Amino acid sequence: MYARTATAAVAAAALMGAGALLMSTTDTQTTGRATAGHTGTGIRTVGARTTDMKRAAPVVLAHRGASAYAPENTLAAVDKADALGFDWVENDVQFTKDGVLVVVHDTDLKRTTDVEEVFPERAPWAVKDFTATEIARLDAGSWFGPQFAGTRVPTLKQYLDRIERNHQKLLLEIKSPELYPGIEKETLRVLRQNGWFDRDHVKNRLVIQSFGADSVKKVHQRRPDVTTGFLGTPAVADLASYAAFTDQINPSYTSISADYVKAVHALKGAHGRKLRVNTWTVNDAANATTVAGFGVDGIITNAPDVVRGATG
Numbered sequence: 171m172y173a174r175t176a177t178a179a180v181a182a183a184a185l186m187g188a189g190a191l192l193m194s195t196t197d198t199q200t201t202g203r204a205t206a207g208h209t210g211t212g213i214r215t216v217g218a219r220t221t222d223m224k225r226a227a228p229v230v231l232a233h234r235g236a237s238a239y240a241p242e243n244t245l246a247a248v249d250k251a252d253a254l255g256f257d258w259v260e261n262d263v264q265f266t267k268d269g270v271l272v273v274v275h276d277t278d279l280k281r282t283t284d285v286e287e288v289f290p291e292r293a294p295w296a297v298k299d300f301t302a303t304e305i306a307r308l309d310a311g312s313w314f315g316p317q318f319a320g321t322r323v324p325t326l327k328q329y330l331d332r333i334e335r336n337h338q339k340l341l342l343e344i345k346s347p348e349l350y351p352g353i354e355k356e357t358l359r360v361l362r363q364n365g366w367f368d369r370d371h372v373k374n375r376l377v378i379q380s381f382g383a384d385s386v387k388k389v390h391q392r393r394p395d396v397t398t399g400f401l402g403t404p405a406v407a408d409l410a411s412y413a414a415f416t417d418q419i420n421p422s423y424t425s426i427s428a429d430y431v432k433a434v435h436a437l438k439g440a441h442g443r444k445l446r447v448n449t450w451t452v453n454d455a456a457n458a459t460t461v462a463g464f465g466v467d468g469i470i471t472n473a474p475d476v477v478r479g480a481t482g
Contacts, residue, residue: 227481227482228461228467229448229469230469230477230481232251232254232258232259232472233450234247235260236473238472238473240318242282243275243324244318245328246321247259248332248338252336252338256338256478257338258338258468259340259341260340260470261273261342262275263342263343263344263357264277264298264350266300268302269356270301271356272297272305272323273323273325273328274323274345275345276297277346279300280294280295283310284309285300288308298349327364330364334365340375340377341399342357343378343379343380344382347385353385358389358393377396377399379399379401379420380400381400383412386398386400386416390416397441398415400412400418400420401421403421409433409434413440416439416445417441418439418445418467419447420449420470422449422450423450423451426464427464428464430464431447431464434447435465448468449461449466449468452471453473453477456480458476459480462481469481
């Protein structure tokens, strides 16, 4: 999903606040924290339980972490989401030249790092043209604000370690899979090696999504127990074919209506439960209220506190 620049993000945050979203297959269960309860909205509360409501509030997922307040897809953004009280974070994974999974959105490194200064002769600075060691040299925070100078692009392993430390949950996007043959297999391998395929993680704390339908299919075929999501807005007539291999339809908020959400909900996904809708990227209260009225299950946002204030 495409993010705003830091300037726009901070401006929006100053005006509105900040928020984030996503939905698991069993969103009313806790992550097992001794001190925290969960409302089912992706928002952590102390001693809280889901209340009876005519319609449950959407789950709120932090898009690339709380990226209105910290540089996107960094450990700082994960920690900011945690500090704001949000469990679900979304990220993007890509391959380096030497086959290491790193967490970065754009397929080039120009917008969110100082790669043009560090490697001026390496245009167009594609992620796939740099080794993990080279990418680890880059400053991925100064573009957002001087207080984040020296922030690094994390590997997927480093990202998983931080989420685990924070007891958070992960909506993982396989980015541009057409550029990275084998990325699905490697993503699953890293998740497995880091303990993300036990019952708690698979049932409550992990969703894998992509804009590539074939990529989502590959994940479902290799790990049919894992919850998957398709990023996009398939035609209503095509929804049944997607339901065969995914559990969520995750469209842009500008592309949906109450009727579309109803059509998705009318179908059962790959695990035999109602298909869910998690919409992106909603960063203001007015649009958050609108899509919540459509009946979406989750809202993915750079500013999770804004969405929480509007819908929670």
